[in-house]
Amino acid sequence: METGTEVRVRYGTLHVRDIKGRLRYRDPRDGQPRLGHKDWTWKHVDPVTNRKPGFTAALTESIRTEGFRNPILCYAWDHGVYAAMGINRLRAAQRLDHPEVPVIINDFSGRFAHWEEITTLSQAYGKFLDEPITINFREDGLTYSYGINRRTVGECGPVKGDEPFVIRYVDDCPTEEIIWKLVRNPAYGGTPSGHPKGYPVIPFKEYETMHVRKIEFHKALEEDIVNNGVRNPVIVQSLPAGLSLQFGGSRLRVCKNAGIPSIRALVVDYTDRWKDRPEVTPENWKEFFTDIPANFEFNDEGCDYHYALERRRRHEYDSAGFDWLNGEEPEWLKTEFGWLYEDS
Numbered sequence: 474m475e476t477g478t479e480v481r482v483r484y485g486t487l488h489v490r491d492i493k494g495r496l497r498y499r500d501p502r503d504g505q506p507r508l509g510h511k512d513w514t515w516k517h518v519d520p521v522t523n524r525k526p527g528f529t530a531a532l533t534e535s536i537r538t539e540g541f542r543n544p545i546l547c548y549a550w551d552h553g554v555y556a557a558m559g560i561n562r563l564r565a566a567q568r569l570d571h572p573e574v575p576v577i578i579n580d581f582s583g584r585f586a587h588w589e590e591i592t593t594l595s596q597a598y599g600k601f602l603d604e605p606i607t608i609n610f611r612e613d614g615l616t617y618s619y620g621i622n623r624r625t626v627g628e629c630g631p632v633k634g635d636e637p638f639v640i641r642y643v644d645d646c647p648t649e650e651i652i653w654k655l656v657r658n659p660a661y662g663g664t665p666s667g668h669p670k671g672y673p674v675i676p677f678k679e680y681e682t683m684h685v686r687k688i689e690f691h692k693a694l695e696e697d698i699v700n701n702g703v704r705n706p707v708i709v710q711s712l713p714a715g716l717s718l719q720f721g722g723s724r725l726r727v728c729k730n731a732g733i734p735s736i737r738a739l740v741v742d743y744t745d746r747w748k749d750r751p752e753v754t755p756e757n758w759k760e761f762f763t764d765i766p767a768n769f770e771f772n773d774e775g776c777d778y779h780y781a782l783e784r785r786r787r788h789e790y791d792s793a794g795f796d797w798l799n800g801e802e803p804e805w806l807k808t809e810f811g812w813l814y815e816d817s
Contacts, residue, residue: 481580482615483588484544484600486573489566492545493553533565541566542602544575546617549582558617575600579614591615607755607771612789618771638743640775641750642761646709646716646738648728653717654680655710667713667743670774674717681726689805695727697797703728704763704797706737708776711744720779737761741775764793782810 535542545559556563557579566574577600578585591597597608597615605617653674656663663673707721718725719741728736739761740747751757753776759765768791769778780794790813795806807814 479581480612480614481583481586482591482597482610483578483580483585484591485576485578485585485588487547487554487576487578488573489563489571491554492547492556492563492574492576495556495560495563496548529561529565532561533568536562536565536571537569541571541575544577544600546615547576547578548614549578549580549584551582554578577615609770611767616770638741638775639748640753640771641740641742641747642706642753643709643738643740643747643750645735646707646740648725648734648736651709651716651718651725651736652677653715654722655712655717655719656680664714666717668710669743674712674714677718677722677725680718680722687805687809689803690809691723691727693803693805694723694797695731698724698727698733699731701797703733703737705766706739706761708778709738709740710775711740711742711746713744716740719775720777739776764796766793767791 541562543559543562545562546557547554548557549555563574565571577591577597578588580586580588591600594608594610597617598604601617608615608617653664653666654677655666655668655672655674657672663675666672666674703724705721705724707724708719710717710719721736721738725736727733739753739758740750742748753761755771758769758776764780766778766780768781770776780791781789782791782794798806
């Protein structure tokens with residue numbers, strides 16, 4: 474179902490009936506076809522869904538009396554338009570029979586060439602009455618985020634997150650204290666962690682055994698880290714249960730195996746343990762990386778990034794993830810990451 478790969482970011486208004494559904498990540502086990510250029514599929518938007526009645530009522534009343542304060546984010550391919558962000562606003566429009574909604578569209582179809590094109594951050598921010606904490610232009614268009622740890626969340630105005638956290642940069646996070654791996658898949662089971670969303674943790678050693686190791690890759694990575702240090706931070710959540718890894722398992726594994734006592738980390742701190750360390754913000758996050766990832770976002774759980782080095786990743790491969798190879802292509806890259814050499 475993939476169409477073009479060239480994208481233009483457009484702004485305009487669209488009838489709610491022209492938005493076919495909402496995007497979601499595809500589970501390869503459910504047999505649904507891949508949508509577009511990522512591992513996405515879609516589902517219909519149900520206007521009756523109401524998991525947060527108070528929020529829904531306030532949002533619906535705001536739209537009824539004020540109209541839309543902020544646009545919905547959509548993607549357009551030849552086969553349809555799909556909402557990616559602003560799903561609650563879309564549901565409210567459906568309930569209110571609100572015919573047209575403002576949208577920012579990452580247009581792969583060319584259908585919206587007559588709409589205003591957005592090419593700058595200032596132009597993008599100008600489409601919002603309530604500014605997101607971050608707006609990014611990426612290889613697949615524009616994305617934005619309202620984090621629940623910030624003071625503004627969409628149409629409902631100032632609110633405060635249920636569990637405030639601050640993201641800190643810690644250049645000497647103790648590796649021996651990171652004994653947990655945060656998990657979101659209920660199939661893993663796990664131990665209560667104190668995370669506000671109820672995510673459990675499993676022992677990091679147990680997590681290691683769940684994944685097939687790329688032996689030569691890890692040997693090369695260990696040699697580089699021992700000789701040159703850790704180039705980019707892992708993500709750690711500081712929870713009541715202790716320090717839990719969110720992302721960066723290979724780097725942490727290598728440091729533990731090599732007896733390296735500390736690692737660079739972006740710490741999502743729910744405990745105030747790291748309050749004396751510098752805060753990570755949309756303005757300064759790149760300062761903490763040697764190899765700046767193309768896929769970095771702030772979200773309602775802290776932050777997330779990756780280099781898409783696995784076949785099933787949700788973004789295109791980011792070559793910055795292998796910048797530590799200095800342009801070399803060792804044999805293990807072809808044998809253990811062979812999909813990088815496959816025709817797309």
